[in-house]
Amino acid sequence: MGGLLFVLSGPSGVGKSTLRKEVMKRCPALKYSISCTTRPPRQEEKEGIDYYFVDMETFEEMRERGEFIEWAKVHGNYYGTPRRPVEEWLKEGFDVILEIDVQGAKQVKNDYPDGVFIFIAPPSLKVLEQRLRERHSDPEDDLLLRMTNAHLEMQAIRDYNYLVVNDVLEEAVDKLRSIILAERCRIR
Numbered sequence: 001m002g003g004l005l006f007v008l009s010g011p012s013g014v015g016k017s018t019l020r021k022e023v024m025k026r027c028p029a030l031k032y033s034i035s036c037t038t039r040p041p042r043q044e045e046k047e048g049i050d051y052y053f054v055d056m057e058t059f060e061e062m063r064e065r066g067e068f069i070e071w072a073k074v075h076g077n078y079y080g081t082p083r084r085p086v087e088e089w090l091k092e093g094f095d096v097i098l099e100i101d102v103q104g105a106k107q108v109k110n111d112y113p114d115g116v117f118i119f120i121a122p123p124s125l126k127v128l129e130q131r132l133r134e135r136h137s138d139p140e141d142d143l144l145l146r147m148t149n150a151h152l153e154m155q156a157i158r159d160y161n162y163l164v165v166n167d168v169l170e171e172a173v174d175k176l177r178s179i180i181l182a183e184r185c186r187i188r
Contacts, residue, residue, distance in 0.1 A: 003090045004183055005112050006030075006097040008176075009105040010120035011150035012075065013132040015166040016099050017050070019120060022173040024097070027180050031089045031096045036062065039077035042137050052082075069111065072103035075145055079104065095184070102153040109159070116183050118176065119160040123167040125150060 008016050024030050036052040038059050047053055054062075059078050063071055069087075071080035081098055089096050098108065105117060122128035128150055132143050157163055162179050166172040 003031075003092070003094040003096060005086070005090060005108075005115035006095065006180060006183070007105050007108055007112075007115050007117045008097060008099045008120055009102050009117075009153075009160075010166075011122065011128060011153045012101075012146045013128055013135065013150075014120045014122050015131070015169070015172070016120050018169065019164070019166060019172055019176055020097060020099050022169070023176045023180065026173070026177050027095075029094060030180070031085075031094045033081055033086050033089075033096055033098050035079050035081050035098075035100065036068075037077055037079045039075075039079075069098075070100060070104035070107035072101055072107075074101045074103065075142060075149070081108075095180070102156045105156075106159070114188075116162070116179070117160040118162045118164060118179060119157050120172075121154065121157065121163060121165050122150075123165055125154075127167075 008020055010016055020032065024032060034048065034052060036054050036059060038054060038056050041053050045051060059080065062068060063080065067083055068080035069083045071078060079101065081100060081104065086096050108115060109117060129147055132138065132146055138146065164172050164175045
């Protein structure tokens with residue numbers, strides 16, 4: 001029996017990375033697929049841990065060779081999920097978690113309709129904007145673009161299996177862990 005594919009997505013700044021890292025501490029045998037991106041690393045990000053940081057030419061070559069399960073241009077940068085490790089882990093019976101944007105999740109859903117799609121939402125768009133501002137990682141123009149995109153991305157909630165509102169971190173982690181445990185127990 002193959003592993004389960006869990007897809008986390010939601011607006012930029014909603015806390016997807018934080019939730020994923022915390023739930024992985026509590027859910028053994030969960031593999032994380034590291035995405036490639038053309039954007040420069042943020043101060044705390046590390047190559048091969050948070051992302052594979054590649055230049056535009058490398059990304060385009062990988063895309064042309066069909067090496068991504070999904071890819072998207074988000075906020076002016078490209079992001080993509082490498083296909084090979086995900087498919088190998090699933091075939092070996094490992095559960096895999098992807099942390100991707102809403103555009104990418106739509107692509108994944110076409111190829112993996114049995115995946116478990118989890119939308120991470122902020123308690124409000126006002127709180128989301130505050131979190132983005134507190135990151136101090138984006139110029140004002142980028143922040144405004146992220147907020148405009150967040151309004152659009154929130155409309156995709158209906159395309160997901162689950163909704164987790166990231167208000168209180170521990171509660172959101174517990175909900176995400178509960179979804180993973182329940183899906184592992186579900187009779188298919």
